[in-house]
Amino acid sequence: MLSLEKLVDFIGDLVPFEDLEWILSDLESSGFKEVLISFVTNSQLLPYVNVIFSYLSEVELIEWVRVEIIISKDIEALSFFTKHYPELIKSGGEVIVKSDGISVFYKIRLAGEAEKLVDYVTKVADLVGTEVSELRYFGYTIISSGSNQSIHPVL
16 A cells, blocks of 8 residues: 555646545545546557556555557557567566557556656657657546446546
8 A cells, every 4th residue: 555645746737636535535536446547648549548556545545457558459569569568578567459459457556656757658659669759637537346347437
């Protein structure tokens, strides 16, 4: 379990603190504990980034954190599977190929973590041969436990 300050430090100033307080308040009032915070980039190859975490409001601690970096389906398939896929796996990512794109997930261990969210995005951008110079907060979704449906999209 980790303190909220560790998550704030990991995200940096990408999400205004007031918005993060609102997200946590909304999460607490919903009765759920998982939330997805979305970001958009200026890269067509890596258009979206999500930070997904579980928050225990009664003790104000973070249970776990994952980062999802979405790779566009427009990436050249042969190059992806022969070059990029093995590199993403070596980097510690879990790669999931879907019909609408590719997701790279990282389990974040904030306890001794020196890397920030932007470092993970930069790492994946470098591995797939693109550049991300802009990462903007887009909104959040509270995730209903035991379901893949969001109950409260705020974009």
